[in-house]
Amino acid sequence: MAEQLLEVNDLCVNYKVYEGLLRVLNGVSLSVGSKEKVGIIGESGCGKTTTMKAVMRILATNAVVPSGTIAYKSNDLLKLGRQELMRLHRTSMSMIFQDPTAALNPVFKVGEQLKDIVRYSEFTSNAPTKQEVKTKAVELLKSAALPEPERILDSYPFQLSGGMRQRVCIAMSLASAKDLLIADEPGTSLDVTIEDQIMRLLKQIVEDRGLSVILISHSIGAVKGFVTKLYVMYAGTMVEEAPTDELFSNPVHPYTQNLLKAVPKLTGGGVPEGIAGRIPSYLTIGDGCRFASRCRSAKESCHVHAPPAFDIGNGHRVACFHYGDI
Amino acid sequence: MRRATSHGRFDYRKSWHKFSRNYLSVVGLGVVLLVAFLAIFASYVTLYPSHAEFYVNFPEAREPPNWAHLFGTDQFGRDVLTRIVFGFRYSLMMAIVVLSLVVAPGVVLGLVAGYYRGGKVDMAIMRTADIFLAVPPLVLALSICSVLTPSVFNAMMAVSLMWWPWYTRLVYSIASSLRNEAFVQAAEIAGASPFHIIFREILPNCLGPILTKMTLDAGWVILIGASLSFVGLGAQPPTPDLGTMVSDGAKLLPEQWWISIFPALTIVLVILGFNLLGDGVRDMFSAETV
């Protein structure tokens, strides 16, 4: 197997809260190759953002990583020192967040924020002139398909529309993303037509620059046209992994099957059924399969032992003991 | 380790946990409780309770701190420490009386102005509050006190008169922003009366900031009260009062420094205690992270 750009192995993350310990991530593994586009789908609270925060090392202060490794370009990200980590953030990997309004500081002009980032990522060795920084900033805004870049540099975030703010965030991440771009639900807070535009823009940028992408979403349709490999997460576990087409034509894990059925179809067919029950509490979660309490095909053993990931060929892996009979 | 939480009503243990996370808050609580205890039991815990009233003993006057008088004696021979402890009574009484008079009307006015935001009621209430707030607090209190006969009671009235707008303004900002929240609209649509909406829907959401402010205010009221006494407009001799003691002793600085420095330090300590306690109260009402 080719050398992977990012490899997360058996990652566990807990959060310390007053009531006890939230055992959120339960042995999450994923890998992203060079120039590969990977998607993670799952519902809120499933731990996809926590996983990405662990990769970027921006977890909250009450987070604990008891086990697991994150290998990035042969560095162990979890053990890396501050300096090295900063260097990676400035020159190699970057993240776009869900809400562009929250990601931009409202009291600074867009230009100031963008130029700051440019200074730290493009010109790490030599001190640039003001003009060089500005030129680079304008170039970045142009590559994010923003019209009138000079005017935007001079605007405050509240003067821009939601779609434009997200494009500014994309431009900012392009300054430092030379290898890996993580996009956490980039279209969720936007209208459907704007989200469509943003996703197409991202796709084009990623292909032009040969970036690897991790795209997180709870909108399954948005992810489909974009990524080549999909991970499905539920309650802190990777329940299924497959190439995109394979996952849609042959979902194996009961959760994936139910999830795909639960999406209303544009062609009609009535209101889908949904999945009974709710996500288990991370405080009291047991050691068995985390989906067992809501799974119609669950057997006794499912509640006791957590299933490992079984390889069923074709790049398709499932975390379920009974994948054969479903 | 899992700690059980009680769902529903007030969770005392969790609130204490949030409060005590910062040890300084606990220190503040300790200071305030100590002051309260001393104030209540002043007659029993002090060595010279009679010094709190009219007492003269010139041979023992102006003694520097020694084992018999830990904070020394003042110009009349009275034990400074005893008088400080008795002085707590007036300080605390001031805080309690002023806050009791001021919080309820101030909060109600703020709620009403916030609920009817944009209308004439809002204008009337808030502009009145603005007028009171425009005058520097001490100046207002001084002018009122100088017109009336100087006494502790009048000082408390004066301070109350200028304190209410702060609560009105605080509650107004919360109430007017909550006014347009969906749950208030839902209550209106259900047909709830304005009384219900103001007191049952909006007020519970204001409790945190109100209680925090009350705690911090206790300290500030004590300071203003001491300032009024310092210029002679509050407690009158021989009533022991921290402010009066500072002003009396000021004339004797720097040789008999203990007569004014100790009361002054005590004022600082008491206010600090309330401030730290106020931080803790604020933490107690803050939302949990994660």
Added chain:
Amino acid sequence: MSAEEIMIVKGLKKYFKTTRGIVKAVDDVSFSVMKNETFGLVGESGSGKSTVGHVVMGIYGPTAGSITFMGNDISMGVGRRAKELKKRLQIVFQDPASSLNPRRTIGQILELPLRVHRLAPEGKYRERVLEIMDLIELPREFAERYPGEQGGGEKQAVAIGRALATGPTFIVLDEPTSALDVSIQAKIINMLMKFQKEFDLSYLFITHNLSLMRNVAQRVGIMYLGKIVELAGTPEFFSNPLHPYTKMLLSAVPVITPEEEKLKPEKVTSTGEISGALNVPPGCSFHPRCPFVMDVCSKVVPAQIEYKKGHYVACHLYNQA
């Protein structure tokens, strides 16, 4: 008014005066909802669909136009409406976190409408609240808990329970599932459909999710910058969209199955940016983004015409009659 129409909205306008100008949130909107029907109102942010819902509920009084409900005129703020009517007309808001008072227990929230309208004899309120809890399939002990401790699905169930408490005949559903995950969304929608049959309800269903709309509404109206640009029965709307904006929206919907892909109209790309509601373009408000724009579009506001039976559209492309 035909015997079937439970709500008629005619020429509804709602303008807001702001420091930066007049925002024409709703600008001459007309539609009617039949008894036991789900009428869908679709649009993106800024289209005015939520404002329509708010005016219908009386959160704002209309600037112009009329709303008739069960034969009564309710074109006014909620404070001036008859109490009897308030029982019949209810709303479920989009964000369950802000529509439930975080400092009141679920039981208290459900009890409020019952108390206001005195819908139970004194002492029996508790029972009624617990009955509602059963109806929305929540454990009875949750009545002592605060909304903040519950998940989005449970909170929204409480909001629905609150709406049902007064025995309404019409419920405005303002994006009831937009803040929820897909698996919970299905559960809530199923609950709503069940109640519609059980209690003979009519719904005004407001959402931006076209796939959802396809499966819940019998008729759909699509709004853009305060106007309804197209209105049709659901199957007709989705298989034969007329207005360029409808086509643009439909072509941008993210779908999963190949059948859905085939149904989507050819991709219509916007040729400009959306203008805010402050500077509504003259003539047809969509013309700066429309790839089929003609001369007349920037000058004359297109009138709504009935292109086919039951299928209305406001676009100059179809005005050549």
